Amino acid sequence: MLKETNSVAGAVRRTLGIAGSTLLALTTLAAGTASAQEAQSQESSGAVLDVVTVTGTRIVRDGYEAPTPISVLGTEQLAKMATTNLADSVNRLPALSGGRSSHNYSGNVSSGTAGINTLNLRGLGASRTLVLLDGKRLVPATLGTGDSATGAPDVNAIPTALIQRVEIVTGGASAVYGSDALAGVVNFILDKEFTGVKGTAQYGESTYKDNESQLYSLAMGAPFADSRGHVLVSAEWAGSDEIRGNDRPWNDAGYQLITNPAYRKDPVTGLGNGVPELIHVYHAGLGQATPGGLIQGCYAPLAKTSTNCALRGTDFVEGGQYLPFNFGSVISNPYMSGGDWERSRNDNLQSLTMQMERSTAFGRASFDVTDNTTVYGELGYSKTRAINHHALRTFDFNLQISRDNPYLPDEMRQYMVDSGYDRLAFGTVNADLPPVQGDNTRTFKRYAMGAEGTFDMGGDEWSWDAYVQRSTTEALQTAPGNRINPNYTKAINSTRDAAGRIVCQVNADADPTNDDPACLPYNPFGVGVNSQAVVDYITEMGRAEQELTQDVVAVSASGTPFESWAGPISLAFGAEHRREKVEGVASAIDEASQFFAGNWHASKGDYNVTEGFVETVVPLAKDLPVAQALDLNAAARWTDYSTSGDVVTWKLGTTWQPIDDIRFRVTRSRDIRAPSLGDLFNAGQSGGSNFTDPRVDPVTGQKPQYLVTSVTTGNPDLVPEEADTTGIGIVLSPRFLPGFTMSIDYYHIEIEGAIASLGAQTVADRCEAGATQLCQYVIRDPAQNDKIITVINKPQNILGQEATGYDVEMSYRLPIGPGDLELRALGTYFDKLETQDSNGRVVDGSGMNAGGAGVGFGNALLSPKYRYLMSVGYNWDPVTATVTMRGVSSGKYNNNFIVCSTGCPTSTLNNPTIDSNHIDGVKYFDLSLNGKLLETGAELFFVVENLLNEEPALVAGTRGGGYYNGQDNADFYDRLGRYYRAGVRFQF
Numbered sequence: 001m002l003k004e005t006n007s008v009a010g011a012v013r014r015t016l017g018i019a020g021s022t023l024l025a026l027t028t029l030a031a032g033t034a035s036a037q038e039a040q041s042q043e044s045s046g047a048v049l050d051v052v053t054v055t056g057t058r059i060v061r062d063g064y065e066a067p068t069p070i071s072v073l074g075t076e077q078l079a080k081m082a083t084t085n086l087a088d089s090v091n092r093l094p095a096l097s098g099g100r101s102s103h104n105y106s107g108n109v110s111s112g113t114a115g116i117n118t119l120n121l122r123g124l125g126a127s128r129t130l131v132l133l134d135g136k137r138l139v140p141a142t143l144g145t146g147d148s149a150t151g152a153p154d155v156n157a158i159p160t161a162l163i164q165r166v167e168i169v170t171g172g173a174s175a176v177y178g179s180d181a182l183a184g185v186v187n188f189i190l191d192k193e194f195t196g197v198k199g200t201a202q203y204g205e206s207t208y209k210d211n212e213s214q215l216y217s218l219a220m221g222a223p224f225a226d227s228r229g230h231v232l233v234s235a236e237w238a239g240s241d242e243i244r245g246n247d248r249p250w251n252d253a254g255y256q257l258i259t260n261p262a263y264r265k266d267p268v269t270g271l272g273n274g275v276p277e278l279i280h281v282y283h284a285g286l287g288q289a290t291p292g293g294l295i296q297g298c299y300a301p302l303a304k305t306s307t308n309c310a311l312r313g314t315d316f317v318e319g320g321q322y323l324p325f326n327f328g329s330v331i332s333n334p335y336m337s338g339g340d341w342e343r344s345r346n347d348n349l350q351s352l353t354m355q356m357e358r359s360t361a362f363g364r365a366s367f368d369v370t371d372n373t374t375v376y377g378e379l380g381y382s383k384t385r386a387i388n389h390h391a392l393r394t395f396d397f398n399l400q401i402s403r404d405n406p407y408l409p410d411e412m413r414q415y416m417v418d419s420g421y422d423r424l425a426f427g428t429v430n431a432d433l434p435p436v437q438g439d440n441t442r443t444f445k446r447y448a449m450g451a452e453g454t455f456d457m458g459g460d461e462w463s464w465d466a467y468v469q470r471s472t473t474e475a476l477q478t479a480p481g482n483r484i485n486p487n488y489t490k491a492i493n494s495t496r497d498a499a500g501r502i503v504c505q506v507n508a509d510a511d512p513t514n515d516d517p518a519c520l521p522y523n524p525f526g527v528g529v530n531s532q533a534v535v536d537y538i539t540e541m542g543r544a545e546q547e548l549t550q551d552v553v554a555v556s557a558s559g560t561p562f563e564s565w566a567g568p569i570s571l572a573f574g575a576e577h578r579r580e581k582v583e584g585v586a587s588a589i590d591e592a593s594q595f596f597a598g599n600w601h602a603s604k605g606d607y608n609v610t611e612g613f614v615e616t617v618v619p620l621a622k623d624l625p626v627a628q629a630l631d632l633n634a635a636a637r638w639t640d641y642s643t644s645g646d647v648v649t650w651k652l653g654t655t656w657q658p659i660d661d662i663r664f665r666v667t668r669s670r671d672i673r674a675p676s677l678g679d680l681f682n683a684g685q686s687g688g689s690n691f692t693d694p695r696v697d698p699v700t701g702q703k704p705q706y707l708v709t710s711v712t713t714g715n716p717d718l719v720p721e722e723a724d725t726t727g728i729g730i731v732l733s734p735r736f737l738p739g740f741t742m743s744i745d746y747y748h749i750e751i752e753g754a755i756a757s758l759g760a761q762t763v764a765d766r767c768e769a770g771a772t773q774l775c776q777y778v779i780r781d782p783a784q785n786d787k788i789i790t791v792i793n794k795p796q797n798i799l800g801q802e803a804t805g806y807d808v809e810m811s812y813r814l815p816i817g818p819g820d821l822e823l824r825a826l827g828t829y830f831d832k833l834e835t836q837d838s839n840g841r842v843v844d845g846s847g848m849n850a851g852g853a854g855v856g857f858g859n860a861l862l863s864p865k866y867r868y869l870m871s872v873g874y875n876w877d878p879v880t881a882t883v884t885m886r887g888v889s890s891g892k893y894n895n896n897f898i899v900c901s902t903g904c905p906t907s908t909l910n911n912p913t914i915d916s917n918h919i920d921g922v923k924y925f926d927l928s929l930n931g932k933l934l935e936t937g938a939e940l941f942f943v944v945e946n947l948l949n950e951e952p953a954l955v956a957g958t959r960g961g962g963y964y965n966g967q968d969n970a971d972f973y974d975r976l977g978r979y980y981r982a983g984v985r986f987q988f
Contacts, residue, residue, distance in 0.1 A: 067633050067653040067665045068173065069729055069745045069807055071095065071826065073166040075191075080873070080882050080928040082202060082943045082981050084213045084238050085358070086163065087117035087155035090186065092886055094828035094867035095170045095807055097123040097972075111685070111712075114438045115354055115386020116141045117155040121170060121183040122749065122803050123833055123845070123863035126152035128673045128721075130173070130181035133158060133188050133380075133446075139471040139550035141442055143582060143603055143678040151180065151676025154473075157382035157444040159362035161200070161219040161234040164191035170807055171747060172671035172725035175635040175651040178576070178611055179674040182723050183749070192364065194221035194232060202941075202983025204240075206976055207949055210247060211353060213240035215983070229367040235360070242355040242389055243976065245348040250951040254345055256284030257893070257956035258332040259692070260915075263907070264701035276900055277907035278914040279330075280956050285344035287327060287336030288397040289427030292316040292527040294325055294344070298421035299400060304785060306425035311412055315343065320526035322409070333705050334397050334427075346393060346429060347957055352975050354438075355387040373453035380446035380471075388438040394483040394596045398706055399426040399492070399524070406494055406502045407523040432523075432530040433539060434481035436597050441478075446471040462559030469552045479542035483596035484589060487519070487538050494521035544600035546584035548677060553577045566619035566630070573614045581606035582677045593711075597687040603714070605681030609674075613637040620654075629657040639672070643680060644719040647672055663731040665745075671725055675718035675755055679795050682714035691761060693788060694768035694909070704787075710760035712793045719797055723751040742810035747803070754799035758837075760791035766837065769909050801861055804832040805846075819876030827868040835860040841910055849891030849919040849972055850955050864888035864921070864972055878932035887923030888972050893956075920953040924974055937988035942981070949978040 071093055081089045091099045099120040100113065118126035118141075131138060131153045141154030166188055173181040199218040205211060219234035245251045260279045265272055288296060295314040297306035315325035328338035336344075359382065366376035401408070401424040403416040408424075416422070450467025493505040504519035520537045523529040556574030563569065586600040593599040615635035621627035633653040640646040651669035658664075691708040729745035758766065758774075767775040777792040805828060812823040833845040845862030866889045873882035897914045898905060907913040925947040932939045952973035 068171040071168045097863040118152045124183040128182040156384045161217040172669040174649040174671035182671040182673045198987035204981035207978035232364040239357040243352040254284045272906035276913040281337035285341030288334040291431035293428040296425040299423035316526040378448040382444040385441045391438040397427045437480045439478045441476040443474040464557040466555040473548045479598045482542040491522035542598035544586040549581045551579045566622040570617040575612045578609040599686040601683035603683040608642040611639045665729045667727040672720040674720040684713040686711040740812040745807045749803040751801040753797035757795045800836040802834040805830045822873040825870040829866045833861045880930040882928040884926040890921035938986040945979040
């Protein structure tokens, strides 16, 4: 059952559940007197600037009439999906690709982003998608650095119960809405005039009897003061359970991508030996470590490398017993294939989805102080807790254990003495230590006050709006079970004192200044061989608190000051001032970077933004033989950043309707994405990860693999990204087919100076390939044969990125029999999704269904070649049935790979060789049934996601992660299986 992680949230859930049940009973008793009320979307076909809403031009139009493409999700469509989280519904639209949720990136501890829900248009990153609530910005959810979610708000904070519709602009809109609208805008629009009471109670679980989820919501709206005022309140609680990888049958293959142990490069000529560098294997586990520890070999005195000895392959198990370990037929450290792979595999212990709990509350009051002036105030609150109980294990692949370690069995010690060995080469997953958890709690608060209204000027009516807003995110990042590396090192190096007791070596030294009285010796040989006191000495909870604050003051006005023969000329203008600030604290151990993961540092910084904009719509023609309508839309925005100076964004667009059946639209814009607080001021975080040294070992002819520490920090010298966007579209509404509308839109986005943290592997790879400016961030230790010990990962304006593609949307509604048939289809084709670094290295991520396969492609954009969503619904009041098909195309790990089996060319950094480069596509079917309880205002619903229990495509774990179907491809595939949800909604 769902675990209560917060007493307040539990109280909210119980209260809402009781209230929902009571209200449902009242509506049933009041059958015949209550009536359902549905909110309707606003539509206008005029070209006059009116109420501020997201259409890309501040003109109220539906998705087909807007000059910039827009998709709209109304309450009816959202209700049919009945997801526990609003972001899961929006992310089904094909134009959104790769957003974060609790179902993916759950193993990410150090960035602190695990558990947030973000939206990612065009696959360009969530930081380039502007998310608004009723046209107003939201504070970022996390600091982060060099992450696709850096600077993005958390959709968990949106008050779902009052959402009237969601409008998604799929085109650059920085001239209209400012920074971060480079890829587009998603605006959640509230039903501010809602009157009555409505609520939802739903429950769900998977076909595997896990991932239980619950959602309870309640909203009320009422007029007061003779309808001059209106008040709205809502509350919501939602939660879902965690799933681990070993709970899914498709995760039995142990499918892994490894470095081919047969691959060699000639140290003199640099030529390969004709076999692929990368190969796929099944039944993959760790070849260097097991839960209780694995002896890899023995060291002679003063030797820098180990040799095979008779103790190699000794696996320590429960109670310190030991068994022979059968190495696989293919060994490529740290992995192997075959043998006792199931004893050493670690990937299936990771969480597929996190435990989540979310509480939100919202209140709004408005009052008409005059007939044309309204004042309002809004309060918003959200608290989200996301827990990954099995984020990662504290593994060690290259330990050296002295033969004098008192926990080593005597017969093994004697063998080492007799054979002249003084140390063991040892690897362990440290099963006696708890897994490091990711436990993130975010508290969102929002306060807004404003006024809006109309006034007459020169006989024309003008609209105006002014508001002030503060929103904050208090992010508490904790990592329970985090290993303190210095304590682990001291504890694992044990000896016997004069009395024969096993103690830490530091406490047996003659130097009293080296003592650590708290140190307790750790037994590395086995499972269940260490006491809780020892574990407590080695582990502690990492902790950091950050408060992100956003203050906004904005004013705008719009009207029609001029008239032409083709219609009124509209004008809108406004100004905005915004301040973004972060303050934080971290634990002393984090600040000293002594943890295995996390190692957060207190961050502090702020910047100011001042903006002014102007926009106009000019009708150029009307009711002519070749132009039923022709409008020009233009906008410009001046923005001044306290950190990097000023920048100008602009937009030109036109719509041309030659006849009633056809409309053309064209836009060209300059857009920006400014560096976020995390990009600029993150004081740093670090963690260990698997790593492939780009230098070939002259002895083995291979690239050695080991653990390195990656340190991520901000960069205050960053400047805004700039992008040029072109959009061309056609809208068809044939008169001979009433009820049918179709749009086809082409887009081209070219970004200069893209901000990216390349990742530790890419930084080292590019340094070795000749990018000398990156070598300052790669720290090697001469005492360890120039082994890389640390890589500094710092965001820079170093990438150029380009995206090209097509969007198709069509809808058709026609009466059939006693009801209406509703058809809708949306699709996005990614023709190009190209990333080029400062050295001219290019990778096209279009058609890449996994994250670069762990070979150092850094922050390359990626997406399947196409995504689609099609639905067929039949509405026969009071029953509605809808079948949806959604899916993605097949793809590759990376478009730069060269596929071969024999006679392969030499593998290079830009074009590695691989034995297979195919990933299957997939399609899922969903079923939604809704039935109204006549005359009660209540509705029962039942939803089945992934109706056929389609398994995700088989995608190999990467060399750097080892998470099969884990972090890299979770954006595109359903890993949970068939999922059922059922519940009741009511409104009266």
